[in-house]
Amino acid sequence: MDNMKISLLFQLSGFHSTLPLAEIEAMLSLYGSFNLLEKTERFAIFDFVGKRNVIDSLRRRLSLVHGVFEFLGRCKLGDIETFFKEKQVQIEMPYRIRMHGMLINDVIDRVADIIENKSLHPCVSLEHPKTSIELFIKGKDVYITKLLFYPDKSFMKHSPKHRPFIRPVAMDARIARCMVNLSRIANGKLIDPVCGTGGILIEAASMGIKVYGMDKERTMVKGTKQNLEFFGYSGDVMQGDVITLDKLFPHNYFDAVVCDMPYGISSSLGNIRRDVLYSKAIVAMRNVVKKGHYVVIMVPEEINLLNVKMKLIEIHKERVHTNLTRRIYVLRKECD
Structure with a gap:
């Protein structure tokens, strides 16, 4: 070209x-x-x-x-x-x-x-x-x-209020789409291993990217499938734990990992301490993403992801409400 x-x-x-x-x-x-x-x-x-x-x-x-x-x-x-x-x-x-x-x-x-x-x-x-x-x-x-x-804004129809399956705290479609773009994926395979209601997967699927989703809760898996189908998209969505991601998929399998990590009380995290969960999850994400490709992950502000054996490209702050500010980390896998 x-x-x-x-x-x-x-x-x-x-x-x-x-x-x-x-x-x-x-x-x-x-x-x-x-x-x-x-x-x-x-x-x-x-x-x-x-x-x-x-x-x-x-x-x-x-x-x-x-x-x-x-x-x-x-x-x-x-x-x-x-x-x-x-x-x-x-x-x-x-x-x-x-x-x-x-x-x-x-x-x-x-x-x-x-x-x-x-x-x-x-x-x-x-x-x-x-x-x-x-x-x-x-x-x-x-x-x-x-x-x-003018950029196509038809994706705004994907906003949480328009989805058949919703939860009180759902990511704005603009942020979800931006996070997919920050992963620098042109095509190929993207996974959200804590997919929730599927906001990130919906945006990636609308760009023609093959999407994979995973969530620990069966209700979320069913809801994500429902939301994808509602907008005319498809994806491979399964029930599973993010910390076992690299046991379910081969190493260097995905072109991008994009997710918003859970930040709730202990029970919503599967009774695992949050710092332990994040530490194990980031290792699994690093294993399944291809060398030279990106992990884009949103976490609570107090979580530090600076020592995760991936190159830090950038950090952004996203204020959800008065008592919750999250950080978006863009990380690149430099070596196996």
């Missing part, structure tokens, strides 16, 4: 302080090399060189990005006419111009004048443009972009 070189501006959702950028970088890494040019609270700009199908994958999979744009360049507000003349920006009609941040009507009018003076048959369509020029304002600077796409 032909490679492409492009500069991309990602409009961040603001849903989380660190996960949107991490999700973008994880996805870009699957298809080529990238360089972060600039990061603000509202957007991030990357240079990317790699496979062209990155665009389709970003459209289908991103969960914490509002929009993706081709970044054309930056200039001062007073220099926007010069920018458009020197850059020779290609405009396919009909077109529209939109601004993000401070609304300055004069800027829109100036850009419109440039576009319409260069076109034989200028035509504006606010609803169905072929070219959408999007201007991001930051102080006295304007970042000029073309809209490429």
Whole structure:
């Protein structure tokens, strides 16, 4: 497949302080090399060189990005006419111009004048443009972009409130999808060995990934199967204990392990001390994931997973409610 070189501006959702950028970088890494040019609270700009199908994958999979744009360049507000003349920006009609941040009507009018003076048959369509020029304002600077796409948000129908089988504490579909993306799996086999109601498996299955699930409780196994079937997906879901994962599956079998570990009282953990459970579970996960592949695991904030014989890639905090904050660890298996 032909490679492409492009500069991309990602409009961040603001849903989380660190996960949107991490999700973008994880996805870009699957298809080529990238360089972060600039990061603000509202957007991030990357240079990317790699496979062209990155665009389709970003459209289908991103969960914490509002929009993706081709970044054309930056200039001062007073220099926007010069920018458009020197850059020779290609405009396919009909077109529209939109601004993000401070609304300055004069800027829109100036850009419109440039576009319409260069076109034989200028035509504006606010609803169905072929070219959408999007201007991001930051102080006295304007970042000029073309809209490429808005990520597919149909996955939000997977939210816990829409599932036939639910439990009081269920992971937000956006976080579940992001965790799958952080595992850097393009295709292949993914397992959630403490699958609960199946949120992570649903998101992975919707991306065309072969999913495996396991839970100690028979009710959860039945409920996960019900939820997968409800959304039209399938998976191999069984009853089992996470600490025996490497007894049930061969070593180096999975392309990714993604899970939200239980954090309840002793009885809900099978009467095993939580630190012991996590220690044994992480060893089993490491054994079944392939070398060079990733384990993405959510645990309570007080749990430390820094000495688990895998390379720590990143840590993110996720606040569930006032009394519960969890950490998402992204770990890579470096050797057998």
